[in-house]
Amino acid sequence: MIYRRFLDVPTWRFRSPFEELHRMRQQLDRLFEDAATPQQAVGAGVFPLINLTEDKNRYFIRAELPGVKGDDIDIQVTANNLSISGERKIAAEEEGARFHRREREAGSFSRMIGLPGDIDPDKVDAKLENGILTVEVSKAEAAKPKQITVKS
Amino acid sequence: MADTQSKELKVREKQEVTGPAEQTTTGLVFTPAVDIFETEKEITLLADMPGVKADDLTIDLRENTLTLAADIAPTDDSDEEKILVEYETGRYFRQFTLGELINQENIDAKLNDGVLRLTLPKVERATPKKITVKTG
Numbered sequence: 001m002i003y004r005r006f007l008d009v010p011t012w013r014f015r016s017p018f019e020e021l022h023r024m025r026q027q028l029d030r031l032f033e034d035a036a037t038p039q040q041a042v043g044a045g046v047f048p049l050i051n052l053t054e055d056k057n058r059y060f061i062r063a064e065l066p067g068v069k070g071d072d073i074d075i076q077v078t079a080n081n082l083s084i085s086g087e088r089k090i091a092a093e094e095e096g097a098r099f100h101r102r103e104r105e106a107g108s109f110s111r112m113i114g115l116p117g118d119i120d121p122d123k124v125d126a127k128l129e130n131g132i133l134t135v136e137v138s139k140a141e142a143a144k145p146k147q148i149t150v151k152s
Numbered sequence: 153m154a155d156t157q158s159k160e161l162k163v164r165e166k167q168e169v170t171g172p173a174e175q176t177t178t179g180l181v182f183t184p185a186v187d188i189f190e191t192e193k194e195i196t197l198l199a200d201m202p203g204v205k206a207d208d209l210t211i212d213l214r215e216n217t218l219t220l221a222a223d224i225a226p227t228d229d230s231d232e233e234k235i236l237v238e239y240e241t242g243r244y245f246r247q248f249t250l251g252e253l254i255n256q257e258n259i260d261a262k263l264n265d266g267v268l269r270l271t272l273p274k275v276e277r278a279t280p281k282k283i284t285v286k287t288g
Contacts, residue, residue, distance in 0.1 A: 047161040049239040053232035060232060064202035064239060066266035087158060096191055103185040104200055107161040116235060131202035131266015 047109040048084070048133075057144060059115055059137045066131035067104075073128070075135060077121045082135065085110035117143035169245050180242030184220065184268075188248075195252060195272045201244050202266035211261055211270065218248045220268070 048063040061082060065073070073086040090106040115137065123138035169181040187198040201209070203224040212219040222244040253275040260271040 044238070045163050047163045049163060050236065051234070051238060052236040053234050055232050059235075064266070066200040066202040068265065088161060090187075093189060093196070094191065097189040097196075098191075100188040100190065102187050104187045104198060105161060105164075107159045109161045128265070130205060130263075131200070 044111075046111045048111060050084075050111070050113060052113070052115075054116075054139075057139055059117075059119065059139065061113060061133075061135040061137070063133045064131060065128070065133050068128070068131070068133075070128045073126075073133065075124070075126050077119065077124050077137065079121070079140075080115045080118050082113045082115060082119075082137065083111065084113070084133070084135070119143070166239060180240050181245050182242055183246045184222075184244045186246070190252075190274075194274055195250070195254070197248075197268070197270040197272070199244075199246070199268040199270070200266065201263075201268055203241060204244065204263065204266065204268075206263045209261075209263060209268065211259075213250075213254060213256060213259065213272075216250045218250055218272075220244065220246045220270075 048065055051060075051062045053060045053062075061084075063084065065086075065088065067090065068086060068088045072089065073084065076083045085108070087108045088106050090104060118140035120138045120140050125136040127134050164185075166182045167185075169175075169183055175181055184199040184201045186200075189196055197218075199220060201220075201222055204222040205225070208223040208225070210219070210221045212221075224241055224243065250272070252272075255273045255275045258273045262269045
């Protein structure tokens with residue numbers, strides 16, 4: 001009896017550990033597939049979705065926030081982080097309104113964005129135009145690219 | 153407590169237009185999210201169209217088909233370099249078939265903060281006329 005068990009252990013061990021891992025992974029994948037909402041989350045999966053661009057001196061953070069008022073948006077910056085939070089309100093319609101479709105959603109949002117370089121927290125501009133929020137952040141002096149001339 | 157706190161918004165990917173007819177021009181076309189409701193007098197449509205200016209929006213009502221189409225101004229005219237792109241921009245297009253007769257004269261459209269509010273007043277139905285049959 002002892003002899004058999006002794007033999008069993010190595011055979012179990014010799015089953016490729018990778019195979020075991022692979023099987024576990026497949027099971028986990030299946031689990032997550034079921035749990036995932038029909039609409040797959042994109043990017044960081046946090047509302048609002050943002051586009052980040054840069055030029056030599058500034059970063060531009062854009063987000064689509066239709067129907068959100070400037071007063072309802074709160075933007076905060078630290079050395080290289082930017083947080084955008086706020087609330088999208090949809091006013092209640094008059095009583096007796098019968099809805100055919102209701103696809104627009106109201107609610108609160110909060111997102112932290114890590115910027116690739118240091119910024120100057122004193123030089124931040126934000127504007128809301130046609131439902132698009134644009135935050136313009138100046139780069140810190142140290143983070144700006146410097147032109148270096150090659151002496152001949 | 154739970155009543156006063158609003159729920160958190162979830163990310164929703166913009167829906168691209170899928171239709172039998174292909175677009176002749178290149179570029180992405182999205183369907184705007186809408187709310188539609190009706191009251192006794194009118195049908196109201198609210199559509200999220202971020203980035204659209206009033207001049208770029210076309211609303212057309214023809215034979216019960218309401219068409220919303222909008223162009224957006226391209227933003228890539230500057231020398232900005234993309235670091236992270238989570239959403240795409242493009243035109244908007246959506247069509248609806250209306251069951252009710254609409255008073256075309258009094259359609260009202262407002263565009264505020266990227267949200268279109270379209271009011272379509274219903275035609276007041278003529279009061280049914282009673283026809284008496286005379287006996288000869």
